[in-house]
Amino acid sequence: MHRLLIFVLVELLLLLGFLGFGVGEGKVEALSLLEEREILLKFKSSVFDPTGILDSWVSVNDSSDDSSSYHCSWYGVACDSQFRVSSLEIVGGSKGEETSSGNFDLGKAVCFNVSEFPFYGLGIRRNCDAKIGKLGGNLSPVIAKLSKLRVLSLAFNQFRGGIPREIWGLDSLEVLDLEGNWFSGKLPVSIKGLSRLRVLNLGLNRISGQIPNAFSGLVRLELLNLAANELEGLIPAFVGRFPRLWGLYLSSNQLKGEIPDDFGGSDCQNLKYLDLSSNALNGKIPVCLGNCRELRVLLLFSNMLQGVIPRELGHLRKLHVLDVSRNSLIGGIPAELGNCRDLSVLVLSNLDDPFMVYEAPNGAISHSENNLFQGLVPMEITTLPKLRLLSAPKAGFEGEILLNRDSCCKSIVYVDVSLNNGDGPQYTVGACHSLPSRILNSHQLNKGYIAYHSFFIRKVCSRTSSFVSESKFLVRIRDNSKLRRPENARLLSELNSSSDETVSSTSVQSNAEDLQAGADPTPGSGYGNGNSNKFNSIEIASIASASVIVLVLLALVVLFIYTRKCAPRDSSRIQVYERREIRVFTDIGVPLTFQNIVKATDCFSAGNCIGCGGFGATYKAEVSPGVIVAVKRLSVGRFHCIQQFDAEVKTLGRIRHPNLVTLIGYHASETEMFLIYNYLPGGNLEKFIQERSTKSIKWRALHKIALNVAHAIAYLHDECNPRVIHRDVKPSNILLDDNYTAYLSDFGLSRLLENSETHATTGVAGTFGYLAPEYAMTCRVSEKADVYSYGVVLLxxxxxxxxxxxxxxxxxxGFNIVSWAHMLLRQGRAKEVFTEEIWESGPHDDLVEVLHLAVKCTVDTLSIRPTMKQVVHLLKQVRPVSKPNVS
Structure with a gap:
């Protein structure tokens, strides 16, 4: 109420100013206040807000309480002393951890999939701490009309499309934070404003192109985050010349060339976090990085860097994390690194790719670690007082690697120097049982040690899970006879690194004894060894037979009750007495009713049918002039229980992704079911493949389609909760627009998996030719079934x-496209798989890599098939560089 009185007083004063001074400043300010309220309401009307984040934003006519129309009190809005909007901060969030009271802890709401980018953003935000929910749609340029705006933060929502060019002209803006959305397009080649910008955070989007020279004018930048996008080209030298910059994040892009020497100039005195990992950078590590004396984190892993580790890095006395793994470095490890007294994480080599780990049939890990050092790890490093994690497997070291127990092992939690030529102790000490899932949701993950500790210990514990469930410590030793237990540690197993974690027979025996000692007595354990207390064979057979009969009768009773409750009535026409409700997830501006859907499809006539599948037919429906939707009419008999179907589709209706068609709504009754999607006029991929001989289709267009579909499936598998298995990935369920952007459809017919489930047992659904063999034979479906189907589509x-x-x-x-591709690849005839035009338009090495990927997706062994997240990563590595030439 006080705010309302203040607001009314301000408006009266401004109005008096207008009356007293005519066209003076009072009139301008009064109009501006009214205009800013309207600007915010226009922004609200332009966004998709399924969870009602902006419900407090109401106009005067919409509000029963006039105080709610005071826009400076709206959620996410802040004003300056002149009541002008100075900050718009709406940080989206996903569902957090459930508390014992049934509520959700917003402080633990994960912003993004940590497992996909385990070391992303060290030193900056890792968690959503705002209201649960996400805004979506295109970002309206109307925001740029808030001329006094200093902070624009819309992080971790679902905005898509390009960043409006008007945003780049805001003169007062100091913070532009659009992290974790789906923004695409390129960065501006010219900037007319932003002279005061301190924070530019565009990480975790899909922005392409190069880092423009226009950014060189942002001389006040303190944080620049462009990580996890699709940027290419060189790193401009000017990014190392921002005098106030403390954080620079360019990881997980496609940047190439050398690291500019300017990073170590006089302007790097404030730089604390430098992350250039997971690009295609080459050349040497700049010696002048040693001049950045405030540096805490230096991540250079997963590039193609050459040469030696500069001894000048020893000048970085405040360095906490140094990761140079997965490059092509050589030479000795400089003893000067021992001067980095705060160093807690040192990763010299790493066989576990942070972005992709394949499990081979024999359990070995496929890797591309190419660092090959000489000599040994200097004692100056192994005796660092704060060292907690040292990773240097298969790094080429020779001789004994010593660890000072008095100074080092009190803080060490992970050491891996296995597969080298030394014979010193090589062990890991880690509390596997103390790593619950909550550690991945902790805000502490933005600290280097915690993130690395979680990643490496989880890798070890997951590969030895059968031996650590009851243990406090995991100890790895190259030679079991040289085992030295850390103080107060409980020995679980002794693993021989030469055979990659082979457990000795004594450790298995001792572990089995521990389990036996804690187990309940088995039935009959109190009886003697005589036969007097045992059942004879006839009695056992009688009891078994009776038990089977009882179980069968119980099963029949349960089945009868279930079918009476859930089975649909046998009816071929729509019953007039049924509820004809349509549940709507997305407002398309036109009311959707049962009657106008039936009318728009002409009672689901064949003339409006645009596709058929295993679950039913799809119809084109013009529900209003110019408003067209696609209606998937389902075969009712395929779904055994309406209640379950209803619950699952409600969950799926909240799913939003740029490469998924939008599930607008649905109807479900005992005699009629249909789903309503957005309509895409470009047709489906099946038609595209059939007609491409009449068009000039280049490799770039096909790669774009493959990557789009992979993104969509990976989202269903890894970012949805519960996880979603599509079950019917095929070309006819992949739709295209005029720019060859692909959209996966029919995900509303999917199977949901909770996090604790590895698979589901369900009736076989899908299309022959695309069904994974294990699914067709056992009815057990998992994410790997979708991977198989995707591999067929890719072929x-x-x-x-x-x-x-x-x-x-x-x-x-039984011979199909999978058998054919496997045969040609095995015979060295990879070229014959591709059409002539594709083979001529794409780099042959990249095409063969894609063929290998498709073959790997379609192998019978589930453990060899990659995850869809790994598929996305591999496809990004072979992304075509040239411009598309499609028509």
């Missing part, structure tokens, strides 16, 4: 064959 995309092409009939029954 169709690059070849001129269908999944069950007639040309395969000469090879015998």
């Amino acid at each position: 169709e995309l690059i070849s001129d064959k269908k999944a069950l092409d007639p040309s395969f009939s000469s090879h015998g029954n």
Whole structure:
């Protein structure tokens, strides 16, 4: 109420100013206040807000309480002393951890999939701490009309499209934080404002192109985060010349060339965090980085850097984390690193790719660690007082690697110097049982040690889970006879690194004894060894038979009750007495009713049918002039329980992704079910493949389609909660627009998996030719079934064959596109898989890599198939560089 009185008083004063001074300043300010309220309401009307984050934003006519129309009190809005909007801060969030009271802890709401970027943003935000929910849609340029805006923070929402050019002209803006959205397009080549900008955070988006020279004018920058985008080209020298810069994050892009020497100039005196990891950088590590004396974190892993580690890095006395793994470095490790007294994490080599780990059939890990050092790890490093994690497996070291127990082992939690030529102790000490899932949700993950500790210990514990469930410590030793237990440690197993964690027979025995000692007595354990207290074979058979009969009768009773409750009535027409409700998830500006859907499809006539699938047919429906939707009419008999279907579709209705068609709404009754999607006029991928011989389709367009679909499936598998298995990935369920952007459809027919579930047992659904063999034979479906289907689609995309092409009939029954591709690749005839035009338009090495990926997706062994997240990563590595030439 006080705010309302202040607001009314201000407006009266401004109005008096207007009356007293005519067209003076009072009139301008009064109009501005009214205009800013309208600007915010226009912004609200332009966004998708399914959880009602902006419900407090109401106009005077909409509010029963006039105080709610005071825009400076609206959620996320802050004003200056003149009541002008100075800050718009709406940080989106996902569902946090559930507390014992049933509420959700917003402080633990994860902003993004930590497992995909385990070391992203060390030193900056890792968690959402705002209201649960996300805004979506395109970012309206109307925001730029708030001329006094100093902070614009819309991080971790679902905004898409390009960043409006008007934003780059805001003169007062100091913070532009659009991290964790779906923004695409390129950065501006010219900037007319932002002279006061301190923070530019655009990480975790899909921005492409190069870092523009226009950014060189942002001389007040303190934080620049462009990580986890799709940027390419060189790192401009000017980014190392910002005198106030304390954080620079350019990781997980496609940047190439050398690291500019300017990073070590006189302007790097404030630089604390430098992350250039996971790019394609080459050349040497600049010697002048040693001049950045405030540096805390230096991440250079997963590049193609060469040469030696400069001894000048020893000048970085405040350095906490140094990771140079997965490069092509050589030479000795400089003893000068021992001067980094605060160093807690040192990663010289790493066999576990932070972005992709494949499990080979024999349990070995496929890796690309190429660092090959000489000599040994200097004692000056191994005796650092704060060293907690040292990773240097298969790094080429020779001789004994010593660890000073008095100064080092009191703080050490992880050491891996296995697969070297030394014979000193090589061990890991880690409390596997003390790493619950909550550590991944902790805000402490923005600290280098915690993030690295979580990553490495989880890798070790996951590979030895059968031996650590009851243990406090995991100890790895190259030679079991040289085992020295850390003080107060409980020995679990002794692993021989030469055979990659082979457990000795004595450790297995002792572990089994521990479990036996803590177990309940087995039935009959109190009886003697005589036969008097045992059942004879006839009695056992009688009891078993009776038990089976009882179980069968119980099963029949349960089945009868279930079918009476959930089975649909046998009816071929829509019943007039049924509820004809349509549940709507997305407002398309036109009311959706059962009647206008049936009318728009002409009672689901064949003339409006635009596709058929295993779950039903899809119809085009113009529900209003110019408003067209796609309606998927489901075969009711495929769904055994309406209640379960209803609950699952409600969950799926909240799913939003740029490469998924939008599930607008649905209807479900005992005799009629249909889903309503947005309509895409470009047709489906099946039609595209059939007609591409009449067009000039280059490799870049096909790669874009493959990557779009992979993004969509990876989102369903890794970012949805519960996880979603599509079950029917095929070309006819992949839609295209005019720019060859692909959209996965029919995900509303998917199977949901809780986090604790590894698979689901369900009736086989899908299309022959795309079904994973284990799913077709056992009815057990997991994410790897979608991976198999995707691999088939990828083979169709690059070849001129269908999944069950007639040309395969000469090879015998069961021969399909998977068998054909595996055969050609095995025989060294990879070129024959591709169409002639694709082979000529794409780099041959990249095409063969994609073929290897498709083959790996379609192997029978589930453990060899990659995850869709790994598929996305691999496809990004072979992204075409040239401009598309498609028509």
